[in-house]
Amino acid sequence: MHVASSSRPLSRTRAVLFATVLCLAGSTALADLRLGVSVGQFDNYIAYLVRAMQERARQVPGGVTLQVEDSGSDVVRQLGQVESFIAQQVDAIIVNPADTAATGGITERATRAGIPLVYLNSRPEVREFPAGVVFVGTDERRLGQMQMEYLAEKMGGKGDLAILLGRLAHDDTRKRTAGVKDVLARYPQIRVVEEQSGDWQRDKGLDLTNNWLSSGREFDAVVANNDEMGIGAAMALRQAGRREVSVGGIDGTPDGLAAIARGQLAVTLLRDPVAMGEEAVDVALRLVRKDVVQGDVWIPVHLITPDNHTQFQRY
Template sequence: MKKFLISTAVLASLAGAASAETVGVSMALFDDNFLTVLRNGIQSYADEQGHSVQIEDAQNDVAKQLDQINNFIASGVDAIIVNPVDTSATQAMTDAAAAAGVPLVYVNRQPVNLDTLPDNQAFVASNEVDSGTLETIEVCRLLAEMGKTEANAYVIMGELSNQAAVQRTQDIHDVIDGGKCAVKLNILDKQTSNWRRDEAQNLMTNWLSTGTAFDAVIANNDESAIGAIQAMKAAGIDMASVIVGGVDATQDALVAMQAGDLDVTVFQNAAAQGSGSLDAAVKLAKGEAVDQAVWVPFELVTPANINDYLQKN
C-alpha cells in the first residue's frame, strides 16, 4: 500500500475547479466537539468546491451506519465518506461499497481492513502512533521539570472499539517501556470514558475517592481530559500540582490550557482531514488515482505555542 505524509497547505490546494459531485457522508456521532469540526470541514470544503454533500448522523450505532451507506448507494451518490462508529466493523461497509462500485473514503478513524482496501477506497487521517507518543513524552518532560524522578499517572481511554483509543493507549506504554519517559512513570489504573466529558468526570471522581496519590492524568482525548479536570477542581485539587494531557486541541481544550488547567494537547487537524477526505472521494469518483493512506500530521500544543492554534479549529 502506498502511504505518504501530506501537509495542510498541500491538502488545501489539491482540488481544482472540478465538476460537482454528490457525496454521502456518514459520521459516527454529531454530538462530539472534534467530530463537529471534522464535519464542518467537509461541509465548508464542499461549499467552496461546489459539491453536494448529504451528511448523516449514525448516532454511534454500527447497524444504523451500515444502513446509511446502503441508502447512499441506493440513492446513486458518486462517492461515500465514512467516519466509522466501530473501526473493527468496517469490512461490511467496504464490501457494500465495493459491490456497488461506489468509491468510499474512511476519515479520521482507521478501518480494520486498511491493508486490504480496494483500489477505489482510501483513508484520510492522522497517524495515531504519533498522537499518544507526543502527548506522553511531553507529560514526562513536565513531570521531570517539576522535580519528579518517579511519578504516578491515571490513563483515561477512549472507546475501546476504536482504533485511535487502542493506539493512543499503546503509545503511552511504548513511551514508558521504550525508555522515552524522562521519569519513572507508573500507571495506577486505566479505564474508558468512551471519549465523553461526563464519563471522564465520574471516572476521575471515583479515582479521587480512593485517596491514592497521583501526579498526572493522560487522556486519549481532550473531552476526557476536561472531564477529569472538572472532577479535580470540584475536589479542590491545585491544578498546578497535576500534569494533565489530552489530544485534539479543541477550542474547549485550548481555553482550559489558557486557564492553566490543561498542560498539553496534540493538534489533530480536523478541518484538513475533512477537506482531504472530500477531495479523495471526488477524485475517486472521477476515476483518478488516490493514495490509500493520506496522513495529516499531528502537532504538539503547549502553553508556549498555544497562540498558533487558537484559530485553527
C-alpha cells in the same frame, strides 16, 4: 499530505487545500455532485469534521452536496446508511466508522457498486484497501507517544499516572494507549495507578477523576485519550484544589485549546479537524475524477503546549 510550516502552519495548510480544490475544478468538470457522509457518533470533535466538510463542499466550483447521517455508534445502522447512499447513486461515500473492526461490509458494498469510498478519522482494522478506497486521518499510536513523552518529561521521569481510556471497542483507544505505554516502557519509575474508560466523554472523565480522588488515590498526572475526558479530569482536579496534577489530552479541539490557555491541560495533540475534513472531501473528489489515490493520506499532527498554543487558534 499537506505539510505545515512552523510559523503559521494552519493558515498555510488551508491555502494549499484551497488551491487543491481549484485544481479539482480545472481540467474535468465536477458539477452537482453528491457525497454521502456517515459518521460513527456525532460528538464535539466530529461536529468540527462535518463543518469542515460542509465548508469545503461550498467552496468547490460547480457545487457539491453533502448528505450527512449519524449512525449513533450502531454498525448495523451505519451499514444501512451506506446502502441507502448506494441506492441513491451518490458520487462518493465518506465514512467515519462506528466500529473500526466492522467495516468489511461497507467496503464490499461500495466497491461492488463502483462508488469511491473514503474512510475518515478512524482507520479500519485492515492491512490495505482495495482500489477506490482511501483512509484520511492521523497516526494514532504516534499521538499517544508524543503525548506521553511530553508528560513524562514534565513529571521528571517518575510518579503516579492515571489513564483515561476512550471507548473500549474503538481502535483509536487501543492505538493511543499503546503509544502511551511505548513511552512508559522507557520510564520504569512512572507507575500506572488507574486505567479506566471515560468513553470519550467530558462528564465521565470528571466523574472517574472525582471517584479516584474521593477514594484517596494519589497521582501526579492524567493522560486522557482525548481532550473531552482530559477537560473533565482537569475540572475535577481544580474542584479538589489539585492544580499541580498535569493533564494531557488529544485532538486539539477549540475547547482543548481554550483549556491549554486556561492552564487546565498541560498538553494536547492537534488532529486538525478542519484539514482532515477538507482533505476527505478533496480525496473523494479526486476519486470521482478517477485520479489515482491509494492507501492512507496522513494529516500532520502538532504538539500544543502553553508555550505555542496561540499559533493554533484558528477556530
